[in-house]
Structures are given as C-alpha cells and as structure tokens.
Amino acid sequence: MTAQSGTAMQPSRSSVPVKQVETENVFDQIEQMYDSIARRAFEIFETNGRWFGRDLDDWLKAEAELLHPLHLEISEEDNNLNVRAEVPGFSPSELEINVEPRRLTISGKH
Numbered sequence: 001m002t003a004q005s006g007t008a009m010q011p012s013r014s015s016v017p018v019k020q021v022e023t024e025n026v027f028d029q030i031e032q033m034y035d036s037i038a039r040r041a042f043e044i045f046e047t048n049g050r051w052f053g054r055d056l057d058d059w060l061k062a063e064a065e066l067l068h069p070l071h072l073e074i075s076e077e078d079n080n081l082n083v084r085a086e087v088p089g090f091s092p093s094e095l096e097i098n099v100e101p102r103r104l105t106i107s108g109k110h
Helices: 023-047 057-068
Strands: 069-075 080-086 096-102 103-108
Touching: 023 057
Parallel strands: none
Antiparallel strands: 069 080, 096 103
C-alpha cells in the first residue's frame, strides 16, 4: 500500500475570471419570453376567428415576431474582427453588446 498525502489540490489563481450569471435571472428571462410568446400566440388565435387546430402556426408566428434573428456581416482585417449587425428599430444607445472569448451577444429592449 502507498501512503496518501493529506493536502488537497488548490485551484490555480492564474485562471481567467468567469462571469457568473444568476440562474434565477436566466430562468426569469426565459419565463418572461415564454409568457410573451404565449400572449402573442393567443392574440393571433383571437384575430384569426378562434379557429382551433392552428396552435402550432400561431405559436411559430408569435415566435417569429418576438425573436428576431439578426443579419450579420463579419470580416477580419489584420488583428481586428469587424461585426456589422442589422438591428432595425434600435439606436446604438439602446443596444447592449457583450464580447466573450467564444461569444458575441447583442441585446436590446424597447
């Protein structure tokens, strides 16, 4: 048998800092988005004369209205990465842009 040391390994202090996001906040945001889509889908349902059997179509239309995909143009010059995003209805001051090692996030609220 071999003897084992009683010391535990210490985490490296030279690690890259990690931005922690509160899980409650993330779940609240998901729940709010779900509620918004459900309300809009019901509005579409009522507008179309309350015809049953089109639930999925109404839901997908509501999602398309509320979750807008961005049109991006990405180019690289020397050591720079240029990103141009088409964000209709928003001014630059209304947008929040976050850059992480493997992620670019553009978000905004009206």
